[in-house]
Amino acid sequence: MDLIKQLINGIQVGSIYALVALGYTMVYGIVKLINFAHGDFIMVGGYVALTVIPVLVSAGLSPWLCIIVAILFCALLGMATERVAYKPLRGAPKISVLITAIGVSLFLQNLFMLIFSPNPKPFPNFLDYPPLALGENFQISFVTLLTILLSLIIMVGLQFFIQKTKMGKSMRAVSEDPGAAQLMGINVNRTISVTFAIGSGLAAVASVLYCSAYPLVEPTMGSVLGLRAFIAAVFGGIGMIPGAMVGGLLMGVVESLTKAYISSQMSDAVVYGILILVLLVKPTGLFGKNVREKV
Amino acid sequence: MKKFFAMAVAAAMLLSALTGCSSEPSQNSSSGEQSSSAQGIEGAVKIGMLAPLTGDVAVYGTAVRNGAMLAFEEINAQGGLQFDVEVLDEKGDVNEAINAYNKLLSNEIAALLGDVTSKPSIAVAELAAEDNMPMITATGTAADITTKGDNIFRTCFMDPTQGKVMATFAKDSLQAQKVAIMYNTSDDYSVGVATAFKEAAEAAGMQVEAYEGYGDSDKDFKAQLTTIAGKDVDALFVPDYYNKVALIIAQAREVGYDKAILGADGFDGVVGAVAEDNTAILNNVYFSNHYSTSDESETVQNFLSNYQAKYNETPNSFAALAYDTAYILKAAFEKAGSTDADAVIAALAATDYEGVTGHITFDENGDSVKDISVIEIKDGQYTLHSKVTM
Structure with a gap:
C-alpha cells in the first residue's frame, strides 16, 4: 500500500517535470537552443495566477480561469522573448544564444523581485476539493489527481497535435531541416513562434499545478524546477517529445522511491547517480537517436 | 675580518630588530588602554x-x-x-x-x-x-x-536547548510514545536542533520511528511524509525556517498526517507564509520560542x-x-x-x-x-x- 502511495507521489512530481521538460525539448528540437529562461516562465505563470485569482474571485468568476490567463500570458511572453532575444541571433554561434537565454532568465528573476519583492508569497488554496478516498488510510488529494490527469490529457493532445495537424507537421519539418522546410513553403518564423507559445503555455499549466501543490511563489522558484526538468529532458533524449514525458515521469518516480526506500538524506546523489549511469550507456538519452553530426 | 665584522653587525641588527618587535607592541597596547579608559568614551x-x-x-x-x-x-x-x-x-x-x-x-x-x-x-x-x-x-x-x-x-x-525542550514537551505534555524527525541536511540550525531532539527523545524513552532528511532546494516532501504518516507516530519534529515549514505542514496534512507537528523558533512567521483561507492546517502545531506577546x-x-x-x-x-x-x-x-x-x-x-x-x-x-x-x-x-x- 505504501509503495502505491509513493508511486503516486512520484507520478505527481514527475508529471510536473514532464510538462516543463516538454517546453525545453520542443524548443531544442526546433531551434537547437536550450532555453534556460523556460524555468522562469513557470515563475511568471505562478505570479500571474497569484495576481489574477483575487481579481477573478471579486469579479464573481471561477478562480479556475487563472489557468487560462496564465497560459495566455506565458504564451505571449514566450513568443515575445523569442522575437526580441533569440530571433536576432538566429545565425549567431550557439553559445551566444545560450548566454542570451541565461540573460533573459536573470532579467525575469530580477524584474519579478523588483515588482513583487524577493519574499515568498503564499499561493491561495483554490483547488480545495475533498480528496478521493480509495479505502481506509488511502486517499489521493485533489491536486495530485488533477496534476496527473491534466498532464496525461495534455501529453496525449500534444502528441496528436504534433503527429496529425498541419502545424505539427511543419514543426517536425522545421526541426528536421529548416532550410528545406522553407523551400517547401513552410513559414519557419511562424512555426518557431507557435513552438515557443505552446512550450510556454505548458509551463504555465505546470506552474499553476506546482503552486497549488507547493503553495509558495517566489522569484527564484523556476531555477531549481527548471534545472530538474531540463535534466529530465536530457534523460529522455532532448528534442524527443515522448522522451521528455517518459524522462520526467521516471525522474519523479525514481526521486520519490529513493527518498522513501533508499535514503532521504542522499536522494539527490542517488537520483543523479542513476541518471549519469543511464547517460553513460546511452549518451543521447532513453529515446535519443544516434544522429551523426554533419560536417 | 671584514666579513666577520659584517656578520656581527648583521646579527646585532637582527637581534635589536627582534627585541624591538617583541617589546614595542606591549608597551603600545598598555599605554593605549590607559589613555582610553582615562578619557572615557568621546562621541558616539x-x-x-x-x-x-x-x-x-x-x-x-x-x-x-x-x-x-x-x-x-x-x-x-x-x-x-x-x-x-x-x-x-x-x-x-x-x-x-x-x-x-x-x-x-x-x-x-x-x-x-x-x-x-x-x-x-x-x-x-x-x-x-x-x-x-x-x-x-x-x-x-x-x-x-x-x-x-x-x-x-x-x-x-541554542539549538540543542530547543531540541531538548521540545523532546521534554512531547513526552510530558503530548504523552508521545513514537516520534518522527525531518530535517534540512544542508542547514546547521536544522541539523543541530534535530540531533539534540533525537538524543533527548531517546533518553526520555520515546521511539524515534523516522529520521528523514531533505535538501535545501526541495519543495516536495511527500515521499518522506508518506513514510512518516504510515508509521503512526504521535508527533513530528521539523526544525526549519517558516517558508520550508509552511510547505512541509501543507503536504503533511495532504498525505493525511493530522497529529502534532513540533518545531523550534524558526516557526515564528509561519502563519504569514500560509494563505489566509488555509490556516486550519496550522492547528496542532507547537514550537519553542523566546517570548510571548501575551x-x-x-x-x-x-x-x-x-x-x-x-x-x-x-x-x-x-x-x-x-x-x-x-x-x-x-x-x-x-x-x-x-x-x-x-x-x-x-x-x-x-x-x-x-x-x-x-x-x-x-x-x-x-x-x-x-x-x-x-x-x-x-x-x-x-x-x-x-x-x-x-
Missing part, C-alpha cells in the same frame, strides 16, 4: 549590524533591524551614551556576510550586533574571533557560534506598544531579542567606560539584564541562561502554551 559609539534584509530569511533580518533600531533610538533619546549604528544587508548568504563584516571592520566599528541566522553567524564569528571584535548575536542559535572565541555572545538560547509584564507590554507605534506591526521574537541585545550592548559600554575591545568583552561577560525575553546572564561560553516559551498555534494565532526554565 559605532555599532555595526549584519542582517538579511532581502532574500529567503528577510523576515528575520528586518525584524532584528527594527527591534535594534527601536532600542538605539530610545537610548539616544535619553541622552547619555550615544550610538551610531550602521546596518548592512547580507541577504542570508555566507559570502555576502563576510564581505559586509569586512566593510564594517574598515569603518571601525566598536562592536558587532549580528549576524541573524546560524550559517552566516558561524562564518562571521570565525573572523570576529581573529580580530577580537566584541560580537553579540541576537538570534544565531547554532552551538558553534560562541565556541569560536571568548569575544562572542548570544542573547537567544506576557503581562511591564517591560514586554512597553516594548509591544512602542514597536507597534513605530512599525505598525506586532514584533516577533527576533525583534524582541534584537531589542534586548541593543540594551545589553549599551549596558556593557557604560560599564566598560571605553570602546576598548577587551574592556567591552569583560563587561559583556558580566551582563545581568532583565529584558523583554526574560532575565539574561551569560555562562562561560558566552551563551545566555534564560527561560523558554512553548507557543501553540490556534486558528492562525500564536498563543503561549507554557514556560520552561532550563
Whole structure:
C-alpha cells in the first residue's frame, strides 16, 4: 500500500517535470537552443495566477480561469522573448544564444523581485476539493489527481497535435531541416513562434499545478524546477517529445522511491547517480537517436 | 675580518630588530588602554549590524533591524551614551556576510550586533574571533557560534536547548510514545536542533520511528511524509525556517498526517507564509520560542506598544531579542567606560539584564541562561502554551 502511495507521489512530481521538460525539448528540437529562461516562465505563470485569482474571485468568476490567463500570458511572453532575444541571433554561434537565454532568465528573476519583492508569497488554496478516498488510510488529494490527469490529457493532445495537424507537421519539418522546410513553403518564423507559445503555455499549466501543490511563489522558484526538468529532458533524449514525458515521469518516480526506500538524506546523489549511469550507456538519452553530426 | 665584522653587525641588527618587535607592541597596547579608559568614551559609539534584509530569511533580518533600531533610538533619546549604528544587508548568504563584516571592520566599528541566522553567524564569528571584535548575536542559535572565541555572545538560547525542550514537551505534555524527525541536511540550525531532539527523545524513552532528511532546494516532501504518516507516530519534529515549514505542514496534512507537528523558533512567521483561507492546517502545531506577546509584564507590554507605534506591526521574537541585545550592548559600554575591545568583552561577560525575553546572564561560553516559551498555534494565532526554565 505504501509503495502505491509513493508511486503516486512520484507520478505527481514527475508529471510536473514532464510538462516543463516538454517546453525545453520542443524548443531544442526546433531551434537547437536550450532555453534556460523556460524555468522562469513557470515563475511568471505562478505570479500571474497569484495576481489574477483575487481579481477573478471579486469579479464573481471561477478562480479556475487563472489557468487560462496564465497560459495566455506565458504564451505571449514566450513568443515575445523569442522575437526580441533569440530571433536576432538566429545565425549567431550557439553559445551566444545560450548566454542570451541565461540573460533573459536573470532579467525575469530580477524584474519579478523588483515588482513583487524577493519574499515568498503564499499561493491561495483554490483547488480545495475533498480528496478521493480509495479505502481506509488511502486517499489521493485533489491536486495530485488533477496534476496527473491534466498532464496525461495534455501529453496525449500534444502528441496528436504534433503527429496529425498541419502545424505539427511543419514543426517536425522545421526541426528536421529548416532550410528545406522553407523551400517547401513552410513559414519557419511562424512555426518557431507557435513552438515557443505552446512550450510556454505548458509551463504555465505546470506552474499553476506546482503552486497549488507547493503553495509558495517566489522569484527564484523556476531555477531549481527548471534545472530538474531540463535534466529530465536530457534523460529522455532532448528534442524527443515522448522522451521528455517518459524522462520526467521516471525522474519523479525514481526521486520519490529513493527518498522513501533508499535514503532521504542522499536522494539527490542517488537520483543523479542513476541518471549519469543511464547517460553513460546511452549518451543521447532513453529515446535519443544516434544522429551523426554533419560536417 | 671584514666579513666577520659584517656578520656581527648583521646579527646585532637582527637581534635589536627582534627585541624591538617583541617589546614595542606591549608597551603600545598598555599605554593605549590607559589613555582610553582615562578619557572615557568621546562621541558616539559605532555599532555595526549584519542582517538579511532581502532574500529567503528577510523576515528575520528586518525584524532584528527594527527591534535594534527601536532600542538605539530610545537610548539616544535619553541622552547619555550615544550610538551610531550602521546596518548592512547580507541577504542570508555566507559570502555576502563576510564581505559586509569586512566593510564594517574598515569603518571601525566598536562592536558587532549580528549576524541573524546560524550559517552566516558561524562564518562571521570565525573572523570576529581573529580580530577580537566584541560580537553579540541576537538570534544565531547554532552551538558553534560562541565556541569560536571568548569575544562572542548570544542573547537567544541554542539549538540543542530547543531540541531538548521540545523532546521534554512531547513526552510530558503530548504523552508521545513514537516520534518522527525531518530535517534540512544542508542547514546547521536544522541539523543541530534535530540531533539534540533525537538524543533527548531517546533518553526520555520515546521511539524515534523516522529520521528523514531533505535538501535545501526541495519543495516536495511527500515521499518522506508518506513514510512518516504510515508509521503512526504521535508527533513530528521539523526544525526549519517558516517558508520550508509552511510547505512541509501543507503536504503533511495532504498525505493525511493530522497529529502534532513540533518545531523550534524558526516557526515564528509561519502563519504569514500560509494563505489566509488555509490556516486550519496550522492547528496542532507547537514550537519553542523566546517570548510571548501575551506576557503581562511591564517591560514586554512597553516594548509591544512602542514597536507597534513605530512599525505598525506586532514584533516577533527576533525583534524582541534584537531589542534586548541593543540594551545589553549599551549596558556593557557604560560599564566598560571605553570602546576598548577587551574592556567591552569583560563587561559583556558580566551582563545581568532583565529584558523583554526574560532575565539574561551569560555562562562561560558566552551563551545566555534564560527561560523558554512553548507557543501553540490556534486558528492562525500564536498563543503561549507554557514556560520552561532550563
